[in-house]
Amino acid sequence: xxxxxxxxxxxxxxxxxxxxxxxxxxxxxxxxxxxxxxxxxxxxxxxxxxxxxxxxxxxxxxxxxxxxxxxxxxxxxxxxxxxxxxxxxxxxxxxxxxxxxxxxxxxxxxxxxxxxxxxxxxxxxxxxxxxxxxxxxxxxxxxxxxxxxxxxxxxxxxxxxxxxxxxxxxxxxxxxxxxxxxxxxxxxxxxxxxxxxxxxxxxxxxxxxxxxxxxxxxxxxxxxxxxxxxxxxxxxxxxxxxxxxxxxxxxxxxxxxxxxxxxxxxxxxxxxxxxxxxxxxxxxxxxxxxxxxxxxxxxxxxxxxxxxxxxxxxxxxxxxxxxxxxxxxxxxxxxxxxxxxxxxxx
Ligand code: NAD
Ligand code: ZN
Ligand code: ZN
Numbered sequence: 001x002x003x004x005x006x007x008x009x010x011x012x013x014x015x016x017x018x019x020x021x022x023x024x025x026x027x028x029x030x031x032x033x034x035x036x037x038x039x040x041x042x043x044x045x046x047x048x049x050x051x052x053x054x055x056x057x058x059x060x061x062x063x064x065x066x067x068x069x070x071x072x073x074x075x076x077x078x079x080x081x082x083x084x085x086x087x088x089x090x091x092x093x094x095x096x097x098x099x100x101x102x103x104x105x106x107x108x109x110x111x112x113x114x115x116x117x118x119x120x121x122x123x124x125x126x127x128x129x130x131x132x133x134x135x136x137x138x139x140x141x142x143x144x145x146x147x148x149x150x151x152x153x154x155x156x157x158x159x160x161x162x163x164x165x166x167x168x169x170x171x172x173x174x175x176x177x178x179x180x181x182x183x184x185x186x187x188x189x190x191x192x193x194x195x196x197x198x199x200x201x202x203x204x205x206x207x208x209x210x211x212x213x214x215x216x217x218x219x220x221x222x223x224x225x226x227x228x229x230x231x232x233x234x235x236x237x238x239x240x241x242x243x244x245x246x247x248x249x250x251x252x253x254x255x256x257x258x259x260x261x262x263x264x265x266x267x268x269x270x271x272x273x274x275x276x277x278x279x280x281x282x283x284x285x286x287x288x289x290x291x292x293x294x295x296x297x298x299x300x301x302x303x304x305x306x307x308x309x310x311x312x313x314x315x316x317x318x319x320x321x322x323x324x325x326x327x328x329x330x331x332x333x334x335x336x337x338x339x340x341x342x343x344x345x346x
Contacts, residue, residue, distance in 0.1 A: 001017070001018060001019070001126055001127035001128050002015055002016070002017060002127055002321055002322060002344070003015070003016055003017075003018045003059045003122075003125065003126035003127070004059065004060050004125035004126065004321065004324040004325075004342070005018075005056075005058060005059050005060065006041075006044065006045055006057065006058045006060055007057040009048065009049045009052065010045075011045075012325060012328070013041075013045070013060055013324055013328050014325070015321070015322050015324060015325070018126070020127070020128050021122070021128060021129075021130040022070075023070055023071060023072035023075075023130060024072050024073075025072050025074050026072055026073070026074055026075060026132070026133060026134075027071075027130055027132055027133070028068060028070075028071050028072065028075055028078060028130075028131040028133075028134055028137065029068075029069045029070040029071075029072075029128055029129070029130060029131075030066030030067060030068060030069060030084065030086070030128065030130075030131060030137075031066055031067045031127065031344075032064060032065070032066040032125075032126060032127060032128065032129055032344045033065050033066050033067060033145035033149075033343070033344070033345075034064070034066075034145040034148075034341050034342070034343055035061040035063060035064050035065075035123070035321070035341065035342045035344070036061070036063030036064075036124075036149050036150040036152070036153065036154065036339050036340070036341050036342075037061075037063075037182075037324070037327050037328060037331055037336075037339070037340040037342065038153055038182060039181065039182065039270075039271075039331060040062070040119075040271060041060055041062075041118070042331075042332065043271045044058070044060075044119060053110075053115075053120065054113075054115055054120040054121075058118070058120070058122070058123070059118065059122040059123045059125060059126050059129075060118050060123050060124075060125045061117065061118040061123035061124030061125035061126070061342070062088045062116055062118035062119050062123055062152075063086075063088065063118075063124060063152045063153045064085070064088070064118075064123070064124025064129055064152070065083070065084065065085045065086065065124075065145035065146075065148065065152075066083075066084060066086070066124075066128075066145070067082065067083050067084070068080050068081060068082045068084060068137070069128065071134075075134050076134065077134045077135075078134045078137055082139065083139070083140040083145065084137040084138060084139060085137070085140050085148065085152050085300070085304065086117065086129070086131065086136055087103075087135075087137070087138060087152065087297045088117055088118070088119075088136075088152060088153065089103045089104035089106075089116055089293075089294040089295070090103060090109065090115070090116045090117070090121070090132060090136060091103030091104075091105075091106025091108065091109045091114065092106050092109060092112060092114060093133060095107065095108055100296065100298075101296045101298045102296040102297075104160070104293050104294040104295060104296060105293065117129065125321065125324055125342055126321075126344070127321070127344045135297070138297070138300055138301055138304060140304070141304065141308065142308065143304065143307055143308060146316060146318060146343060147307075147313070147314055147316055148304065148314070150182060150186070150314045150316070150339040150341065151186075151300070151304055151306075151312070152300060153183075153294065154183045154186050154314060154339050155186045155190070155306075155307070155314065156295035156300050156303050157183055157269060157293075157294055157295055158183050158184075158186055158187035158190055158244065158246075158269070159190055159295055159299055159302065160292055160295030160299050161267045161269065161290065161292045162190050162194060162195075162244075163194075163299060163302075164290075164292075165242055165265050166195065168241065168242070168265065169191075169194075169195040169197050169241065169242060170196075170197075170241075171196035171197070172197075172198070173195075173240075173242075174197065174198040174199075174200060174234070174235050174240045174241060175195075175197045175199055175200070175240055175241055175242040175243070175244070176199075176200045176201075176202060176240045176243045176256075176259055177191070177199060177200070177201045177202070177212070177217065177244050177246065178203075178223060178243065178244065178246060178247055178252045178255060178256060179202075179208075179223075179246030179247035179252065179270060180201050180203045180208040180209065180211050180215075180217075180220075180246075181203075181208065181246060181247075181334075181336070182336070182338065183246045183269060183270075184203070184212075184244075184246040185208075185211055185212070185215050185314075185315060185338055186312060186314060187244055187246065188201060188212060188215045189215050189216055189311065189312045189313070190306070190312060191216075192215075192311075193306060193311035193312060197241070198218045198219075199216065200217065200218065200220070200221065200240065201213075201217035201220045201221075202220070202221050202222070202223040202227055202255065203223055204222070204223045204224070205334055207337065208337075209221075209222070211315065211337055211338065219234060223247075223251070223252065223255060227255055227259070228255065228258045228259055231259040232259065238261045238262075239259050239260050239261035239262075239264065239284065240259050240260065240261055240264060241261055241265070242264060242265045242266075242267065243256040243259060243260055243264065243265070243266045243267065244267045244269060245266070245267065245268050245269060245274075246269050246270045247270040247272050247274075248268055248269065248270025248271050248272035248273070248274050249270070249272035249274045250272075250273065250275075251274070252270065252272065252274060253268060253272075253274030253275060253276050254274070254276075256268065256276065257276045257282075257283055260283065260284055261284060262284045262285045262286055263284075263285065263286035263287065264286075264287050264288075265287075265288050265290060266283075266287060266288070266289045266290065267290045267292060268289065268290065268291050269292060276289060314338060314339050315337055315338025315339065316338055316339055316341045317330075317336055317337060317338065317339070317340050317341070318340075318342075318343055318346070319341070320342070320343060321342045321343065321344040323342070324342055327340040327342060
């Protein structure tokens with residue numbers, strides 16, 4: 001089968017032929033219908049050999065949807081032919097957080113060498129994908145896999161944080177979304193669907209600011225040296241109740257800290273090497289800083305419901321699986337509007 005692999009440290013993703021995996025006891029084999037391209041893959045491909053905690057080659061892709069093709073011995077709960085989405089944050093499955101479906105915060109996964117697909121285990125950018133346990137599969141329930149696949153990360157990750165902050169996101173509060181890319185453009189829609197907040201979107205790119213308006217931002221500003229004043233002015237000098245930073249660079253993180261109001265929540269979601277000095281007097285009084293990771297299985301079910309209701313629509317640019325290197329290049333250049341999605345059988 002065809003698979004998109006990261007094969008050598010510092011190399012580019014390659015399309016290769018590999019054997020179709022065979023599901024062992026408890027495992028499920030999916031015939032893939034869609035795989036999303038996330039900016040985090042550049043973080044993985046930017047690591048040194050010493051920093052990589054798993055051997056190469058790695059089949060990429062941590063946003064996946066497929067059809068159950070074959071089940072291993074003892075598998076219950078899924079049926080062959082069923083269309084599913086993959087919950088990608090794989091934990092030990094047995095500890096307290098995992099029992100709650102919060103496998104994204106399993107404290108044992110890293111210690112035991114349990115990796116998420118595409119982030120250590122073989123991922124979704126292939127014609128077939130091996131799933132370690134049926135609990136990682138949620139029914140697509142009529143959703144189009146190509147349009148829904150990125151709800152598993154680009155939807156789930158912002159949802160996880162927005163849901164946690166909902167009690168403070170009162171009608172009329174202003175929030176900032178920094179970075180209107182794959183995650184950011186879904187975050188704006190989630191905020192519109194779940195709150196009556198005023199949304200300010202900031203991006204370095206004019207096209208992304210345009211997308212911000214299209215998906216529901218009330219105001220957009222260029223993310224540069226003028227941004228802090230622009231946001232402060234828009235909020236009567238107060239700053240914003242919550243900031244969601246989907247870039248995470250030194251510049252965006254500094255902006256996030258500078259536009260926060262007293263008693264605000266700052267969510268550093270992007271993995272761009274930025275850090276925010278935290279300490280008394282460094283940030284407005286009462287500020288909380290979050291560094292969230294992905295989301296829970298229950299939250300994925302909720303995000304899929306939002307997809308079904310039409311409240312959230314991922315903007316998708318499609319590529320054939322074999323065009324993955326081109327999709328990665330486009331994402332790297334900032335050229336993808338919304339999310340790039342690979343289609344194995346295109
Ligand atoms: P993307 O490339 O689709 O979007 C990033 C956006 O940020 C782009 O629109 C870009 O123009 C914009 N941007 C860059 N620098 C900026 C700045 N200084 N100010 C404002 N905007 C700026 O990426 P994505 O796939 O949406 O991922 C976003 C980030 O989130 C990545 O760093 C990714 O690694 C990270 N991520 C984190 C988690 C998590 O669980 N914490 C999960 C998924 C992705
Ligand atoms: Zn991701
Ligand atoms: Zn666990």
